[in-house]
Amino acid sequence: MKYSNQTRILVAVDCIIFGFDGTDYKLLLIQRGFAPEKEKWSLMGGFIQPEESADEAAERILKQLTGLHDVYMEQIQAFSKPERDPIERVIALPYVALIDIKKYQAQINDDFHARWFSIKELPKLIFDHQAMVELALSKLRYKAAFHPILFELLPDKFTLPQLQAMYEGLYDTKIDKRNFTRKILSTNLLKKEKEKDKSSSKKGAFFYSLDEANYKENFSNFHNFIPKNEIPVGSE
Amino acid sequence: MKYSNQTRILVAVDCIIFGFDGTDYKLLLIQRGFAPEKEKWSLMGGFIQPEESADEAAERILKQLTGLHDVYMEQIQAFSKPERDPIERVIALPYVALIDIKKYQAQINDDFHARWFSIKELPKLIFDHQAMVELALSKLRYKAAFHPILFELLPDKFTLPQLQAMYEGLYDTKIDKRNFTRKILSTNLLKKEKEKDKSSSKKGAFFYSLDEANYKENFSNFHNFIPKNEIPVGSE
DNA sequence: ACAAAAGTGTTATTAGTACACCCATGT
DNA sequence: ACATGGGTGTACTAATAACACTTTTGT
DSSP states (O other): OOOSSOOEEEEEEEEEEEEEOSSSEEEEEEEOOSSSSTTSEEOEEEEOOTTOOHHHHHHHHHHHHHSOOSOEEEEOOOBOOTTSSSSSOEEEEEEEEEOOTTTOOOOSSOTTOOEEEETTSOOOBSTTHHHHHHHHHHHHHHHHTTSOOGGGGSOSSEEHHHHHHHHHHHHTOOOOHHHHHHHHHHTTOEEEEEEEEOSSOSSOEEEEEEOHHHHHHHTTOOOSSSOGGGSOSSOO | OOOSSOOEEEEEEEEEEEEEOSSOEEEEEEEOOSSSSTTSEEOEEEEOOTTOOHHHHHHHHHHHHHSOOSOEEEEOOOBOOTTSSSSSOEEEEEEEEEOOTTTOOOOSSOTTOOEEEETTSOOOBSTTHHHHHHHHHHHHHHHHTTSOOGGGGSOSSEEHHHHHHHHHHHHTOOOOHHHHHHHHHHTTOEEEEEEEEOSSOSSOEEEEEEOHHHHHHHTTOOOSSSOGGGSOSSOO
């Protein structure tokens, strides 16, 4: 049985994949292999298949491009203007993914001609992908201010200077390192490791990792209008 | 021209319409007039038409049901499990709307048998509408903690006790009225009116309204990790 | 006169901000 | 020995939280 007299529409997911290289935020783009806009830069996307949900499609597509799974991913608002794809109407469900840039390995046969671009120097993108990226960035800035999600962009072990550089980069601002250290440690989300990272200084900076044991209880160390413990965690 | 060998899918928008009656949060539901699940309670929804965007579809549907336009509305995550509608695959784009319950007038011919239900006593809903409502509520709780959006649920003129009841209701908590008053007034978002509302006490409570002049500058009177002026406004 | 809801201030505690020097190490 | 980035403490200010009495007025 079917609903009668209704228009069926192509639905695609597009993956907005952010990484951080220690200095800049990067976006992973592919060079389109098919018309329209062949060879133009684009987000990695694909059509939703009959037996999969949008989340599953996004995971499939991300895996295809990066080889990664179990990655931080979140759907944002659909893009649905009828004329957004010149070939045929397509509704796009954009997913924002945060990945550790070092875990990404171009597939042996680089089918998609993928490349990381600094978000400050993005090429012209097809369709409305530019707007998707801007929306995604805006949401990332918002969310990262209240939730410990930027860790997704870093290796399992990272240093406080690295973490601080990430916050400074995202908000294009300078943060006092004494205040930053005090605040980040007061969340009790981090565990100090014994080893140091000597790659960026002679003295070396201690590694930290997420303290899995305390992670859930301390997830919500933030806030304002409503008493902290009233604000639901994990929604957006 | 068309993309070949791809599956096209029905796409619907569903409207999650919240109101507040002074005591309880209400959800506007309709009694479905067609199969499947005829006569069961459901969110108001409809399929996206060929020449409209999802936003336009949501406005159209909300107008059809409530007669209202220019209403606070926001799209949340798509629901896309292949089997969510037993008749045929349908991807749902849920929209959350906040309306002043007093502005809502059942259409003269009540085509949809709409009714307000307290969110504490919702009937069983069709498909995954229950999950949509829960997601919407969770996002509303989150967002209202940082953004002055609950005003959408109130008439243009409202009293501080009414406003406080709204916050208390949403978070199911008690707030000290001295602290609440001080805080809400310190945002400079409100303008005190000369008249009082005498409907709920002998003494009467002063009306307030949104101070349109100062609204934009003072929108972001909130926050934590990142300096206030770094956090983008208007994203979620 | 009294019941019922509105309105208002002070104090203590906690969180945020601004700021500068010493430390460890590789060269 | 020195240059480079890492690490730490203190004092001031602002925000939050806890708390109770007086005001107005319809009945």
